[in-house]
Amino acid sequence: LPQRNLLRHVTWQLPSGQRIAHAMGVTVLSKADLHELSGYGLGLDESTPLWLYILKEGHLMGGGQHLGPVGGRIVGEVIIGLLQLDRDSYVWAHPRWRPQLPTTSGRLTGDFRMIDFLTFAGVDPTRRGQ
Numbered sequence: 001l002p003q004r005n006l007l008r009h010v011t012w013q014l015p016s017g018q019r020i021a022h023a024m025g026v027t028v029l030s031k032a033d034l035h036e037l038s039g040y041g042l043g044l045d046e047s048t049p050l051w052l053y054i055l056k057e058g059h060l061m062g063g064g065q066h067l068g069p070v071g072g073r074i075v076g077e078v079i080i081g082l083l084q085l086d087r088d089s090y091v092w093a094h095p096r097w098r099p100q101l102p103t104t105s106g107r108l109t110g111d112f113r114m115i116d117f118l119t120f121a122g123v124d125p126t127r128r129g130q
């Protein structure tokens with residue numbers, strides 16, 4: 001095949017949402033969660049395109065207000081990857097930087113977790129009654 005026509009003969013296929021969820025070790029949506037896809041007779045309720053799976057996961061788990069575990073992790077990892085590759089980013093310039101915000105106890109310890117960030121931002125689960 002001539003080089004310019006090669007891409008027309010390559011099949012690009014992402015794994016299904018179910019395969020990605022399983023590989024991530026998160027709860028996989030059931031066939032019942034995707035029941036509206038069964039009527040097409042294409043097995044979409046068992047092997048859902050990743051983009052559609054992410055949308056349905058966000059709808060079921062977050063009421064459409066936020067992403068679920070698969071979508072959230074993919075978005076998060078892409079953003080982190082972009083920051084790591086951007087030579088103008090703070091992450092590139094200071095790869096050993098770590099947050100120096102107070103922990104939930106109010107002390108600066110250098111041991112910083114996500115709950116500490118949420119507390120600092122005023123949106124931690126205890127303030128929201130969770």
